[in-house]
Amino acid sequence: MKHWMGWLLIAGLVAACDKKTEAPGAGAPPPTTASASAKQAHENEPHEHASPHGGLVESSSRGHVELVASRDGKYRVYLLDDDMKVRPVEGASGSIKVAKAGYPNVVLAPEGDHLVGEGPAHTDEHLAMVVTVVQGGKPETLRFNAHLEAKGHAAAGAEGMKAHDHTPLQGGMVAMSGELHLEVLSQRSGEVRVWVTDAFRKPVPLEGMKGTVNAGGQSVPLTPEPGGQFLTAKLSPSDQERETTVRLPMPGDPEYFITFLLTPKDARAAAASAPIKSEGRAAPEAMQEVTINVAGGYQPSEVSLKKGVPVRLRFIRKDTGGCSEELVIPDFGVKKALPGLTETVVEFTPDKTGTFPFTCGMGMLKGQLVVN
CATH class of the missing domain: 2.60.40.10 (Immunoglobulins)
Incomplete structure (x- = not known):
């Protein structure tokens, strides 16, 4: 009897495995609550996508x-x-x-x-x-x-490649010029590094590229380092946040420049930096205060708050790009301009619990408020 039950169990497991490999079609059972929840989680969570047709x-x-x-x-x-x-x-x-x-x-x-x-x-x-x-x-x-490019979002045949991923690959801040990405990193030694990559974050040749970096009244040359992996410039050493402008002639824009508020980082830890979550906390005056940096995204992108306690969100824009110049928190009636390279304070009292999105005016940059 035990042998028969064992064979039945094995047959059932094989049938279950075969069922998983079948393509869904007519007559297929509706998804379970668990599978539907997993699919919903996949849709809601940020994740990388391939571009089968270069779009x-x-x-x-x-x-x-x-x-x-x-x-x-x-x-x-x-x-x-x-x-x-x-x-x-x-x-x-x-x-x-x-x-x-x-x-x-x-x-x-x-x-x-x-x-x-x-x-x-x-x-x-x-x-x-x-x-x-x-x-x-x-x-x-x-x-x-x-x-937009003349013939489409990206070159044909880009199957399996990721398009326009704005994740800082070196722990710096990311900007764009046409289809090219620039990542700028400031180190405590005073060195400023600039990586230039294509639409799919692949390095582009830096030979012949040169520009300048301006900060604190200094203007220093920006040139490729000997290995050709990035462009480098040397400012005076500093561990203080400072307004930094990178001027670099780019294809289609010979006068391209971008300005950031850069916080110098330790060279060894720079590449390991990653976004973190922030827990809203009530100040002694029962005011929740959270600082959110804005530079190609929101950091932190998730903020925890308490219902019924006034909140003060300090948005510090560290770039001058056009996408992040407006903040929208629709569930709390917030729509406010965020001037470049300045701090903008947003105050309101969350009167309901749940997860509420905040975005830029174009809906490209996204974050969320979690109210408990």
């Missing part, structure tokens, strides 16, 4: 959506499943709303394995776009921050 990818309730937009006003939209495989577009329709005054909504229609649309050409390199696709009566709506 921008965002998570949706039905998998993923990829947008490929070009400077000449042409658009391609791919519907992808959880494994980044193309979903059929039969019977689908959609539209693209471009955040640009006077620009008409673009109508999307199926063509082959994707949807296409066309509108007026663009002169802008960076634009926010909202894509809506309806299939089977179910809409998918996603927001993208498009970086």
Whole structure:
């Protein structure tokens, strides 16, 4: 009897394993509460995406959506499943709303394995776009921050590569010029390092690149280090935060510059720095105070608060880029300008519990308030 029960158990395990490998189709049982919760967690948590067609990818309730937009006003939209495989577009329709005054909504229609649309050409390199696709009566709506090239978001054949990841790879601060990324790091020794990478954060040749770094009344040359891995400049040693401007001629922008409020770091620990969570704490006057640095993102990006206790959020913008110039906390009626290189104080009293998003005006930079 025990032998029979053992064989039945093994058969059941094999059947369960086979079931996991089957593709979902008609007659497949609905997802369990646990699997649905896992899928929802995947959609809500930040995670990296490949770009099968060299575009921008965002998570949706039905998998993923990829947008490929070009400077000449042409658009391609791919519907992808959880494994980044193309979903059929039969019977689908959609539209693209471009955040640009006077620009008409673009109508999307199926063509082959994707949807296409066309509108007026663009002169802008960076634009926010909202894509809506309806299939089977179910809409998918996603927001993208498009970086436009003449022939599309990125070069063709970029399968498996990550597009426009703004994560500081060296512990510095990230800015953009066209499709190139610049990461700037200040060290206590006074050295300023600048890494230049392409749309997919791959290093670009630095030969012939040179510029200047300005801080505290000093102007020093910025040139490639002997190994050619990054550009370097030497300011006077400091462990104090200071306004630093990097001027570096870039393709398409010979007068490019970016200004940050940089806090010098220890050279050994610089690359190990990572965003951390911040716990809101009540001051003696029953005021919760949290400082949030703004430079290509929010740090910390999650802030814990107590319901009913007044809160003072100090947003310190450490860059001059356009994306982070406005703060929106819709659930608490906050919409406020964040001038570059200054501190802006936001005060309110959280009167409800839950998790509430805060974003830049374009919805590109994201954080959340957790009120208990």
